[in-house]
Amino acid sequence: MGKVEKKPRIEDVETINGEGFQLATLDKVIAAARANSVWPLPFATSCCGIEYMATMGSNYDLARFGMERMSFSPRQADLLIVAGTISKKLAPILKQVYEQMAEPKWVLSVGACASSGGIFDTYSVLQGIDRVIPVDVYVPGCPPRPEQIIEGIMNIHRLVKHESLRRRYSDEYKHLLNKYHLNEDEPTDK
Amino acid sequence: MSQLTNDSVLNRLQEQFGPAIISHEVPYGLLTVEVQSEKAHDMIAWLKEDDVLKMSFLTLIGAVHYPDQKGRELCVNYHIHSLVHNVRLRIRAFVPIAEPNIATITDIYIGADWQERETYDFFGVNFVGHPNLTRILNEDDMDYFPMRKEYHLEDATREDKDDRYFGR
Numbered sequence: 574m575g576k577v578e579k580k581p582r583i584e585d586v587e588t589i590n591g592e593g594f595q596l597a598t599l600d601k602v603i604a605a606a607r608a609n610s611v612w613p614l615p616f617a618t619s620c621c622g623i624e625y626m627a628t629m630g631s632n633y634d635l636a637r638f639g640m641e642r643m644s645f646s647p648r649q650a651d652l653l654i655v656a657g658t659i660s661k662k663l664a665p666i667l668k669q670v671y672e673q674m675a676e677p678k679w680v681l682s683v684g685a686c687a688s689s690g691g692i693f694d695t696y697s698v699l700q701g702i703d704r705v706i707p708v709d710v711y712v713p714g715c716p717p718r719p720e721q722i723i724e725g726i727m728n729i730h731r732l733v734k735h736e737s738l739r740r741r742y743s744d745e746y747k748h749l750l751n752k753y754h755l756n757e758d759e760p761t762d763k
Numbered sequence: 764m765s766q767l768t769n770d771s772v773l774n775r776l777q778e779q780f781g782p783a784i785i786s787h788e789v790p791y792g793l794l795t796v797e798v799q800s801e802k803a804h805d806m807i808a809w810l811k812e813d814d815v816l817k818m819s820f821l822t823l824i825g826a827v828h829y830p831d832q833k834g835r836e837l838c839v840n841y842h843i844h845s846l847v848h849n850v851r852l853r854i855r856a857f858v859p860i861a862e863p864n865i866a867t868i869t870d871i872y873i874g875a876d877w878q879e880r881e882t883y884d885f886f887g888v889n890f891v892g893h894p895n896l897t898r899i900l901n902e903d904d905m906d907y908f909p910m911r912k913e914y915h916l917e918d919a920t921r922e923d924k925d926d927r928y929f930g931r
Contacts, residue, residue: 662902694917694924696909697901704920 614650618657621684647673656683804866836860885910
């Protein structure tokens with residue numbers, strides 16, 4: 574019995590192991606499963622998109638994170654990665670793509686332009702995608718290096734692992750969506 | 764075939780259009796004629812058909828806003844190229860900003876369609892007779908012409924940019 578046993582874990586989830594059974598809390602297991610199979614939807618419009626392509630490629634290898642499959646359909650995507658300048662004309666399209674994604678969904682804003690308009694402080698460019706959709710993680714840089722994009726993605730993973738499965742039903746989340754006029758099919762409590 | 768020069772092009776234009784040509788200059792070697800705005804269409808049509816000049820290629824259409832020139836604030840520029848002689852010509856036509864009307868040249872060059880839409884989009888030049896004069900680059904519900912000088916380049920909705928921190 575003098576063996577030092579590692580704390581039993583599935584992924585990062587602590588478990589209680591016994592004879593013929595293993596116990597864990599369901600929400601932690603589900604969160605770990607989600608975090609390890611986030612399907613990204615790249616919404617790449619400019620040079621940040623090129624950096625993102627490098628991130629996807631074999632040198633930096635997003636597939637390590639269970640992100641092998643780029644989902645170019647919003648219906649099957651979990652993570653919207655906005656990489657690049659979004660013009661005001663493109664903003665309604667971005668919003669529509671976000672609305673078409675099924676819950677749960679997260680948004681990663683890659684680079685200065687997507688986060689704040691960047692150097693394009695001009696009448697035709699959206700001054701940050703958080704003007705039209707809620708953003709979970711911002712990645713700074715112009716453009717950010719693949720390492721930075723990976724860090725942003727790892728922060729998304731941290732969110733996915735630690736947030737409550739019922740976050741989407743919380744009042745804060747509903748309030749957030751209402752702020753962006755994204756929750757119009759649900760009746761608002763007055 | 765004798766070589767075309769700026770002078771010979773100008774002479775031939777003046778023979779044909781005479782008083783319609785208000786002025787001419789040669790900045791950086793590019794022959795530029797200012798023409799009455801109602802004659803610009805005829806001149807471009809004639810240039811395309813003329814056997815001597817053979818100026819049958821429309822390089823670009825653009826506009827400039829001169830807010831200080833009262834009554835002739837908007838300048839519509841046409842760059843015409845003779846591919847045969849490799850000679851270029853710039854035609855300028857001024858229109859008042861209150862009534863920025865000029866005849867479309869889409870009946871001469873079908874390629875002018877989008878260029879005129881772009882010029883309308885940014886400067887509000889009304890190309891009379893254009894088949895579909897709507898915005899092309901900016902969002903459809905934009906309610907002004909952004910390249911006119913009275914409008915700021917910067918986005919008007921930014922609240923974090925205080926002039927005091929930018930030396931303005």
